[in-house]
Amino acid sequence: xxxxxxxxxxxxxxxxxxxxxxxxxxxxxxxxxxxxxxxxxxxxxxxxxxxxxxxxxxxxxxxxxxxxxxxxxxxxxxxxxxxxxxxxxxxxxxxxxxxxxxxxxxxxxxxxxxxxxxxxxxxxxxxxxxxxxxxxxxxxxxxxxxxxxxxxxxxxxxxxxxxxxxxxxxxxxxxxxxxxxxxxxxxxxxxxxxxxxxxxxxxxxxxxxxxxxxxxxxxxxxxxxxxxxxxxxxxxxxxxxxxxxxxxxxxxxxxxxxxxxxxxxxxxxxxxxxxxxxxxxxxxxxxxxxxxxxxxxxxxxxxxxxxxxxxxxxxxxxxxxxxxxxxxxxx
Amino acid sequence: xxxxxxxxxxxxxxxxxxxxxxxxxxxxxxxxxxxxxxxxxxxxxxxxxxxxxxxxxxxxxxxxxxxxxxxxxxxxxxxxxxxxxxxxxxxxxxxxxxxxxxxxxxxxxxxxxxxxxxxxxxxxxxxxxxxxxxxxxxxxxxxxxxxxxxxxxxxxxxxxxxxxxxxxxxxxxxxxxxxxxxxxxxxxxxxxxxxxxxxxxxxxxxxxxxxxxxxxxxxxxxxxxxxxxxxxxxxxxxxxxxxxxxxxxxxxxxxxxxxxxxxxxxxxxxxxxxxxxxxxxxxxxxxxxxxxxxxxxxxxxxxxxxxxxxxxxxxxxxxxxxxx
Ligand SMILES: Nc1ncnc2c1ncn2[C@@H]1O[C@H](COP(=O)(O)OP(=O)(O)OP(=O)(O)O)[C@@H](O)[C@H]1O
Ligand SMILES: Nc1ncnc2c1ncn2[C@@H]1O[C@H](COP(=O)(O)OP(=O)(O)OP(=O)(O)O)[C@@H](O)[C@H]1O
Ligand code: SF4
Ligand code: SF4
Ligand SMILES: [Mg+2]
Ligand SMILES: [Mg+2]
Numbered sequence: 001x002x003x004x005x006x007x008x009x010x011x012x013x014x015x016x017x018x019x020x021x022x023x024x025x026x027x028x029x030x031x032x033x034x035x036x037x038x039x040x041x042x043x044x045x046x047x048x049x050x051x052x053x054x055x056x057x058x059x060x061x062x063x064x065x066x067x068x069x070x071x072x073x074x075x076x077x078x079x080x081x082x083x084x085x086x087x088x089x090x091x092x093x094x095x096x097x098x099x100x101x102x103x104x105x106x107x108x109x110x111x112x113x114x115x116x117x118x119x120x121x122x123x124x125x126x127x128x129x130x131x132x133x134x135x136x137x138x139x140x141x142x143x144x145x146x147x148x149x150x151x152x153x154x155x156x157x158x159x160x161x162x163x164x165x166x167x168x169x170x171x172x173x174x175x176x177x178x179x180x181x182x183x184x185x186x187x188x189x190x191x192x193x194x195x196x197x198x199x200x201x202x203x204x205x206x207x208x209x210x211x212x213x214x215x216x217x218x219x220x221x222x223x224x225x226x227x228x229x230x231x232x233x234x235x236x237x238x239x240x241x242x243x244x245x246x247x248x249x250x251x252x253x254x255x256x257x258x259x260x261x262x263x264x265x266x267x268x269x270x271x272x273x274x275x276x277x278x279x280x281x282x283x284x285x286x287x288x289x290x291x292x293x294x295x296x297x298x299x300x301x302x303x304x305x306x307x308x309x310x311x312x313x314x315x316x317x318x319x320x321x322x323x324x325x326x327x328x329x330x331x
Numbered sequence: 332x333x334x335x336x337x338x339x340x341x342x343x344x345x346x347x348x349x350x351x352x353x354x355x356x357x358x359x360x361x362x363x364x365x366x367x368x369x370x371x372x373x374x375x376x377x378x379x380x381x382x383x384x385x386x387x388x389x390x391x392x393x394x395x396x397x398x399x400x401x402x403x404x405x406x407x408x409x410x411x412x413x414x415x416x417x418x419x420x421x422x423x424x425x426x427x428x429x430x431x432x433x434x435x436x437x438x439x440x441x442x443x444x445x446x447x448x449x450x451x452x453x454x455x456x457x458x459x460x461x462x463x464x465x466x467x468x469x470x471x472x473x474x475x476x477x478x479x480x481x482x483x484x485x486x487x488x489x490x491x492x493x494x495x496x497x498x499x500x501x502x503x504x505x506x507x508x509x510x511x512x513x514x515x516x517x518x519x520x521x522x523x524x525x526x527x528x529x530x531x532x533x534x535x536x537x538x539x540x541x542x543x544x545x546x547x548x549x550x551x552x553x554x555x556x557x558x559x560x561x562x563x564x565x566x567x568x569x570x571x572x573x574x575x576x577x578x579x580x581x582x583x584x585x586x587x588x589x590x591x592x593x594x595x596x597x598x599x600x601x602x603x604x605x606x607x608x609x610x611x612x613x614x615x616x617x618x619x620x621x622x623x624x625x626x627x628x629x630x631x632x633x634x635x636x637x638x639x640x641x642x643x644x645x646x647x648x649x650x651x652x653x654x655x
Contacts, residue, residue, distance in 0.1 A: 045490070045519045158382065187381045187546045192590035214519040217592030241596045256594055258524040260553035266375075266572045267531060270553065272524035276489065 005071075006208050007033040007056070007176055012068035014051050014060060020281040025051035027232035028068070030307070033176065033225075036206040038199075040219030040240070042255065043229035044277055049212045052229070053178050056210075057095055058085055073175060091121045094174035098181035100161035103168065104153045110137075110164050111149030114171060121172045136167040140197055159190035163197070170201055176208045184213070195222060216256050220244060225314075228252045231277050231288035234307055238315035248311055248322035251289045287319070295321050342369035342405075343508060343540045344393065349402035351385070351392045361612050362388040364564040365402070367639075370508075375534065375541040377555030377572065379548055379587065381609055385564045386544045390510040393542065394426050395419060406508065424454055427501040431513035433493035437485040443470075444481030447500045454504055469499045472536070473529060491522035498529065502537060510542045515550060527553055549591050552576060557645075560584045563609050563620040566639060570646030580648035580655045582625050619651065627652045 014026035026048045033039045041049050054060050056070055058077060070077040073092060077085065089095075097103055105113055114133040118124050124132065130149070137145035140163040153161055162182060169177055179198060183191035195211075199222055202209045213219060219226050219240065226243050228236040228251065236249035247253050257271040275292045278284050287293070290300040299320055307318040351363040362385045370376045378386050391397040393404050395411050404411045411422060427450075430436040437446055444466055451462045467477040473495040485493060494514060501509055511530065515523040531554060534541060545551045551558055552572050559569045560583060568581040579585045610616055610623055619637050622628040629652070637649040 044521055188548065188592075189381055189586060189590045192592070195592075215592060216520075217594040220592070220594045220596045221598055244594070244596045255520060258521045259594055260524075260527070260549040262549055262552065262576065262588075262591065262593070264553070266552060266555055268553065269528050269531065270524035272528055273521040274525075276491070276522075 004035045005032050006035040006037075006073060007031075008071045009052075009056060010069040010071070012052065012055050012070060013066070014048070014055050015065040016051075016061065017063055017065075018281060020279075023281045024232050024283060025064075025280065026055060029229075029232075029234050031227055031234065031237070033208050033210060035175070036202075036208055037225065038202060038209045038211065038223045040223035040226045041210060041212045041229060042214065042216055042219055042226060044214055044255075046277060046280070047229045048232040048280075049229055050180055051232075053095070053180050053210065053212060057089060057093065057178065059095075087121070090117060091172045092175040094169035094172070094177045096162070096165050096169050096177065096179045096182045098184050100158070100165040101153065103165045104161060106153055109150055109152055110156075114149070114164075114168055117168050117171050132171070133167075136171055137164070139170070139201065140164070140167045141193065142167075159186055159194070162186060162190075162194055166194070166197065166201075170205070170207075173205060174207060176210070177202070178210045178212070180212045181214070182211070183218070191218075198222075215259070216252075217259055228255070231283075232280060233288070233318065235289070235319070236317040237307070238311070238317075242312070242315050246311070246315075248315070248317040249319050250293050250295050250321075250323060252317075253323055254292075254294075295323075297321060341372065343372040343374075343407055344370040344542070345403075345405040346389075346393060347403040347405065349389065349392060349404065350400045351388050351397060352400045353388075355613070358613050361564050361615055363392065363399070364615070366561070366564075366566050368559055368566065368569060370540055370542060372507075372540055373538065374557065375543055375555045377551035377558040378542060378544045378561060379546060379551050379558060380561035381546060383609060383612065384561045385612070386546075386561060387512050389561070390428065390512050390542060390544055394423070394428055394510055396428070424450075424504050425506055426508045426510070427504070427506040429494075429497050429501050429509060429511045429514045431516050433490055433497045433514075433517065434485060436497055437493055439485050441484075442481065443483055443485070443488075443496055446485070447481075447496065447503060450500060450504050465503055466499075469503045470496075472502065472533065473499045475499070489522075490518055491525060494518065494522075494526050495529065498526075498533065502533060505537065506539070508540045508542075510544070512544045513546070514543075516545060516547070523550070530554065547591070548576075548587050560587065563615055564612055565620055566649060567621065568646070568648040568650075569639070570643070574643065574646055578643065578646075578655050580642040580646060580653040581621075581650045582627055582654065583621050584648075585654060586624075619649075 009029055009031040012026055012029045016023040016025055029052055043049055055066055111133060115129045118129040118132055134145045137148055142148055142163055183194050211219060223240050226240050227234045230251050236252045254273045258273055273292055278288055286301040286303055287305050290296040305318045305320050307316050309316050346366060346368050349363055349366045353360040353362055366389060380386055392399045399412060447466045448462045456462055470477040475495055515526050518526060543554055555572050558572050558575050560567045562583050568584045579588055616623050618633040618635055622632040631651050637651050639647040639649045642648045642653050642655055
């Protein structure tokens with residue numbers, strides 16, 4: 001991690017009251033992202049990836065209880081007045097959601113949405129804003145951008161819509177872009193295009209980025225660091241090459257093993273992770289992964305392993321019996 | 332019509348020059364345009380291609396859930412396209428469909444036990460005790476505890492469990508052939524692996540033949556004996572899975588393979604994936620439909636429609652300038 005920290009997430013916890021009791025969606029998470037760096041957050045559905053990103057963005061459900069601290073660009077986000085926060089969000093802290101329709105307004109044209117964002121945050125005149133809009137649509141690979149300005153989101157394909165959402169997110173030159181499963185709803189080819197697009201814009205703008213996904217394949221070639229989440233906690237965290245070279249947490253290994261391998265013969269059974277993550281309203285006393293972990297021992301059931309700095313200062317994991325002999329790192 | 336794409340043994344399913352069009356206003360969506368393929372008994376044929384290329388339309392037309400505009404579908408020697416009424420209903424018991432969105436394909440107000448038993452009711456099995464017995468059997472087969480699930484509603488289950496329930500429902504009439512339409516696309520990596528394994532196990536246990544639709548080649552390869560690649564309503568390439576991966580002949584197949592994310596940080600993601608999206612199936616390009624995105628396209632490609640031709644044993648590609 002570079003010395004220049006842009007975002008630091010400190011002991012962030014998100015609790016959600018539910019009819020079944022308190023649900024701890026995010027459990028004492030610590031993370032940092034350096035200026036211009038890319039962090040991948042990986043984990044199964046329901047492990048708290050979206051809640052963590054929403055905590056950073058301060059876009060949590062109203063009933064959510066939040067604790068900890070998030071420092072962004074020298075400011076404590078939890079202490080910021082609502083108005084300052086709102087301005088910050090469109091401007092230096094941008095987000096792209098899994099479903100582009102979450103961020104696009106269905107009744108406004110693409111042009112109106114882009115121009116409004118630009119004018120609100122950058123105070124551009126109409127002509128400049130519409131010129132910038134065309135440039136942005138071109139940058140995200142939308143053919144015939146002038147014509148697109150007059151179209152509505154439903155007139156575009158899913159891949160196009162996501163490009164537009166990215167164009168809007170990039171419009172004010174954010175310092176940090178959070179992309180929450182930006183390609184999960186898309187095809188493999190379109191997925192590759194969108195990820196390449198994000199990577200290119202990230203480098204060009206020297207923007208920091210958080211990519212959230214459940215697919216380790218997506219983060220492998222595209223991030224500087226990876227944080228693996230399980231049941232609301234970060235359970236392994238490392239520079240990307242170090243993680244793939246020597247993963248220590250059994251959960252990380254299991255996630256990687258569950259991916260279909262291109263070099264395996266057809267009909268090779270996949271080493272699936274049996275069962276499901278624990279019910280988040282019924283936290284386990286021991287390691288949350290213990291019911292599914294093939295290395296679990298008695299201690300794992302009774303005690304919760306902390307995210308300790310064992311492998312190196314940068315490579316941390318939360319496990320009593322980390323993997324010693326490294327298994328093949330996939331394809 | 333097309334002698335190509337012949338599977339290793341006697342086909343259970345033969346699709347012959349199938350055309351499916353949707354009228355939209357004054358215009359026509361050319362969703363499936365002259366597709367021929369065969370699936371041998373006991374074989375899994377994978378079908379891949381981008382969103383909107385016509386995979387679901389093809390799958391539904393095979394099962395006659397959408398009547399094709401032209402072409403034939405031979406199932407065990409019977410032409411389904413010529414069948415009506417009771418005859419078709421009898422044949423339908425032998426074929427089933429599993430959908431992409433498991434939660435949406437289950438009626439939210441019905442109990443799991445009733446949902447799984449529904450095909451039995453439709454098939455006229457009146458003995459309630461017999462139905463219960465079959466429901467319990469098939470739910471256990473897909474790894475669910477029947478006693479725990481029959482009385483509950485779909486929303487009480489996760490996406491992976493809902494897909495197990497859908498698979499149980501598809502299996503209960505003991506079908507011979509199942510169209511699996513993106514059965515794992517909505518599931519995350521770990522649940523996906525569980526469901527893929529389950530499908531493989533069920534295939535062996537029930538002696539199934541599968542048409543497995545997906546847009547992810549790595550997933551398709553994991554379960555398919557042969558793979559068919561589709562682009563904008565047409566087949567680009569068909570061949571044995573491993574061979575197709577090792578030596579793709581069609582530029583579009585090569586592109587799909589390149590686009591698969593590889594979990595290895597030393598492999599920098601390919602940047603050659605062309606920007607741009609498939610053209611509209613309302614006005615598909617002349618000649619080869621892939622030409623607007625193909626790095627090898629030339630004048631011939633815009634004039635002549637490439638036919639499927641053998642490029643290697645068992646492997647066929649529709650390209651004027653194949654890679655092999
Ligand atoms: N509005 C909400 N109210 C109560 N619980 C919620 C709410 N939204 C999410 N949760 C719960 O919080 C936990 C974390 O959810 P989150 O959406 O952060 O997971 P995720 O890792 O983003 O999963 P996915 O990969 O499916 O997007 C889950 O147990 C989820 O059921
Ligand atoms: N009922 C319909 N009426 C008109 N057009 C339709 C209809 N159903 C599908 N289409 C169009 O036909 C084409 C093929 O659609 P189809 O659903 O078969 O694609 P697909 O390959 O299954 O895509 P996906 O991967 O998104 O499921 C698309 O252009 C689609 O918009
Ligand atoms: S602490 Fe124990 S149960 Fe948890 S991951 Fe490590 S070995 Fe497995
Ligand atoms: S026929 Fe021409 S345009 Fe089509 S795939 Fe082959 S080379 Fe490309
Ligand atoms: Mg999420
Ligand atoms: Mg479909």
